[in-house]
Amino acid sequence: MNASPVILWFRQDLRLQDNAALHAALARGGPVIPVYIWDEAGEGDWTAGGATKWWLHHSLVALDASLQTRGSRLIVASGDSGEVLSDLITETGAEAVYWNRRYEPAVIARDKIIKADLIAAKIEAKSFNSALLFEPHTIQNKQGKPFQVFTPYWRHCLTLPMAPAVVIRKGDFPAPAEWPASLEISKLKLLPTIKWDGGFYEAWTPGETGAQAQLKRFIAKAMEAYSDQRNTPGIEGTSRLSPHFHFGEIGPRQVWAAVQALSKDSGVFPPNKGSQTFLSEVGWREFAHHLLFHFPQTPTEPLREDFKKFPWAKDKDGALLRAWQRGQTGYPIVDAGMRELWHTGWMHNRVRMVVASFLVKHLRLPWQHGAEWFWDTLVDADLAQNTLGWQWSAGCGADAAPYFRIFAPVTQGERFDGSGEYVRQWVPEIAKLPDKFLHAPWTAPENVREYAKIGGNYPDPVVDHAQAREAALAAFKSLRGDSIVERDA
Numbered sequence: 001m002n003a004s005p006v007i008l009w010f011r012q013d014l015r016l017q018d019n020a021a022l023h024a025a026l027a028r029g030g031p032v033i034p035v036y037i038w039d040e041a042g043e044g045d046w047t048a049g050g051a052t053k054w055w056l057h058h059s060l061v062a063l064d065a066s067l068q069t070r071g072s073r074l075i076v077a078s079g080d081s082g083e084v085l086s087d088l089i090t091e092t093g094a095e096a097v098y099w100n101r102r103y104e105p106a107v108i109a110r111d112k113i114i115k116a117d118l119i120a121a122k123i124e125a126k127s128f129n130s131a132l133l134f135e136p137h138t139i140q141n142k143q144g145k146p147f148q149v150f151t152p153y154w155r156h157c158l159t160l161p162m163a164p165a166v167v168i169r170k171g172d173f174p175a176p177a178e179w180p181a182s183l184e185i186s187k188l189k190l191l192p193t194i195k196w197d198g199g200f201y202e203a204w205t206p207g208e209t210g211a212q213a214q215l216k217r218f219i220a221k222a223m224e225a226y227s228d229q230r231n232t233p234g235i236e237g238t239s240r241l242s243p244h245f246h247f248g249e250i251g252p253r254q255v256w257a258a259v260q261a262l263s264k265d266s267g268v269f270p271p272n273k274g275s276q277t278f279l280s281e282v283g284w285r286e287f288a289h290h291l292l293f294h295f296p297q298t299p300t301e302p303l304r305e306d307f308k309k310f311p312w313a314k315d316k317d318g319a320l321l322r323a324w325q326r327g328q329t330g331y332p333i334v335d336a337g338m339r340e341l342w343h344t345g346w347m348h349n350r351v352r353m354v355v356a357s358f359l360v361k362h363l364r365l366p367w368q369h370g371a372e373w374f375w376d377t378l379v380d381a382d383l384a385q386n387t388l389g390w391q392w393s394a395g396c397g398a399d400a401a402p403y404f405r406i407f408a409p410v411t412q413g414e415r416f417d418g419s420g421e422y423v424r425q426w427v428p429e430i431a432k433l434p435d436k437f438l439h440a441p442w443t444a445p446e447n448v449r450e451y452a453k454i455g456g457n458y459p460d461p462v463v464d465h466a467q468a469r470e471a472a473l474a475a476f477k478s479l480r481g482d483s484i485v486e487r488d489a
């Protein structure tokens with residue numbers, strides 16, 4: 001038992017349950033001082049975008065409220081993490097700093113320095129895993145190398161022991177006799193000054209309680225049918241846990257345990273096909289972190305070296321990129337996705353794949369432009385998962401979709417939004433079109449267009465699908481210099 005305070009440094013682990021650093025801090029004894037540091041420079045080139053800042057504000061408010069129910073509170077500071085911690089140590093007499101690990105390259109580099117400095121100053125510095133089932137440095141293939149294909153990666157992971165979720169005891173957390181100074185959360189200025197975030201409030205409840213409610217809802221209503229319904233953007237067929245995962249308001253061990261609990265009666269795990277597919281998507285999240293850790297250059301550079309020479313198209317005045325960002329490409333499924341993103345900070349995975357393919361293949365614009373836009377607009381923007389998603393879509397990453405697989409936006413719309421529910425919600429100016437023309441409004445006869453009152457409200461396609469596809473294949477061919485199999489997805 002220890003009487004000196006321990007600083008519990010919260011980062012992307014904004015929850016009390018299944019929090020290994022908190023568990024260790026409580027077990028150590030002595031007052032626990034929970035701290036959050038807003039350290040933009042410490043994130044390297046990837047400081048939080050507008051949408052994740054919105055989420056963070058509300059998540060910190062929720063965390064502080066939860067801590068207060070435990071006789072504690074959140075100390076909030078801004079600045080260089082190492083300096084803030086050092087000042088707090090002086091102010092509080094803390095002799096230990098505990099935190100949960102993160103895996104982004106700039107953060108790893110920063111944390112290493114902080115740990116070394118703390119140890120040199122004779123402060124107990126300990127880090128823990130609360131974010132992943134399998135930490136990247138513990139996983140390698142038979143050749144001792146990182147995995148680059150998901151299926152063998154995941155098969156290997158599933159042979160390994162998995163730590164259970166950590167249970168935090170009930171009751172108050174020991175508090176210091178005097179709390180150090182704290183900023184008000186609003187002083188971090190994370191919320192937008194221009195009010196574009198109205199839709200976010202309707203769509204989300206940031207914080208640990210919101211995350212648990214979302215998991216419960218998903219398990220009760222959608223998990224069993226997940227493998228059939230996960231590709232239909234017009235229904236709530238997926239968990240929508242991604243921003244909660246990103247901020248560590250829920251951890252994968254908790255999700256695993258919740259699915260496992262359903263197997264109590266049958267003894268079969270996972271209990272059904274839906275849960276099996278769902279857990280393998282959680283596996284993709286693990287894989288994304290594995291890749292980012294082992295290939296830290298990939299947020300900006302293609303994993304496949306040959307793609308560095310890809311002949312991207314010229315986009316005069318950025319007009320094509322702007323049309324894509326604003327949901328004005330003339331392809332309804334693409335525009336619906338981009339508008340859903342702008343309005344709610346989230347986009348369905350099927351549609352993320354369609355809009356990413358459209359940017360990279362139809363418009364032939366660099367995937368990095370798309371990754372940057374997603375970074376700023378997604379509430380779940382995550383360096384590991386965003387990088388994997390974009391490199392997968394562009395065909396230049398690990399286990400990626402081949403470049404020559406070009407998603408045809410009309411076919412994708414008809415196949416995955418056949419009833420048009422999704423497009424009608426996000427592209428209301430064409431809502432009155434009959435299903436037959438909904439995904440290709442330019443093919444509707446004039447009288448139908450008139451009846452549906454499309455008028456000049458909705459743009460014609462910014463590129464012709466067939467021509468764009470040919471140009472993309474030619475560009476790919478010039479890169480590869482060999483024959484390719486052509487197939488629309």
Ligand SMILES: Cc1cc2nc3c(=O)[nH]c(=O)nc-3n(C[C@H](O)[C@H](O)[C@H](O)COP(=O)(O)OP(=O)(O)OC[C@H]3O[C@@H](n4cnc5c(N)ncnc54)[C@H](O)[C@@H]3O)c2cc1C
Nearest residue numbers: 238239240241242281282284285349380381382385386389
């Ligand atoms: C171009 C592109 C960019 C993406 N950027 C991000 C991002 O910044 N942040 C992010 O969390 N996800 C990203 N994804 C992955 C995926 O689209 C989202 O995780 C998913 O849509 C989140 O919705 P959900 O929580 O309902 O997922 P569910 O289908 O319920 O899946 C459960 C969890 O598994 C993980 N997951 C699901 N699909 C994937 C996947 N393909 N890759 C990695 N993890 C996955 C997520 O953590 C998700 O919350 C991206 C995908 C693409 C194609």
